[in-house]
Amino acid sequence: METLQELMKKLLADTFAMYLKAHNYHWNVEGPLFAQYHDFFSNLYTELHGAVDPIAEEIRAMDVYAPGSFSRFSELTDIEDETTIPAPREMCARLLADNEKVLATLNVSFKMANEFGYQGLADFIAGRIDIHNKHAWMLRSHTR
Numbered sequence: 001m002e003t004l005q006e007l008m009k010k011l012l013a014d015t016f017a018m019y020l021k022a023h024n025y026h027w028n029v030e031g032p033l034f035a036q037y038h039d040f041f042s043n044l045y046t047e048l049h050g051a052v053d054p055i056a057e058e059i060r061a062m063d064v065y066a067p068g069s070f071s072r073f074s075e076l077t078d079i080e081d082e083t084t085i086p087a088p089r090e091m092c093a094r095l096l097a098d099n100e101k102v103l104a105t106l107n108v109s110f111k112m113a114n115e116f117g118y119q120g121l122a123d124f125i126a127g128r129i130d131i132h133n134k135h136a137w138m139l140r141s142h143t144r
């Protein structure tokens with residue numbers, strides 16, 4: 001059970017890290033397809049940002065505190081912080097790799113939520129898996 005709580009904290013950190021990177025790219029992308037990428041990253045960061053609060057509240061519903069600081073997030077997530085401004089396609093490739101990390105956390109969490117009989121949480125996680133599969137499709141399509 002403690003492991004499920006820790007996994008949900010990691011999911012929160014993963015989601016926030018991916019959200020921040022998508023927002024960073026929304027601000028800083030350049031090139032002839034600026035408007036298209038600017039809007040694409042806007043849709044992505046908006047979706048991810050919308051998921052942060054529900055994930056944190058699922059953590060609180062398990063009666064543990066939700067992490068909410070850069071230092072805790074960087075301890076919890078494997079998603080690398082972005083400090084450069086890559087080319088637009090590379091931005092999508094990096095977000096695609098990050099998305100795979102989020103999906104890995106989600107898949108383990110889903111199995112564990114079922115194992116412990118947390119049906120509501122498993123349903124919530126399944127919804128996130130579906131959305132991240134769609135993010136993967138769109139990011140992948142930008143890199144081909």
Ligand SMILES: [Fe+2]
Pocket residue numbers: 026042
């Ligand atoms: Fe904006």
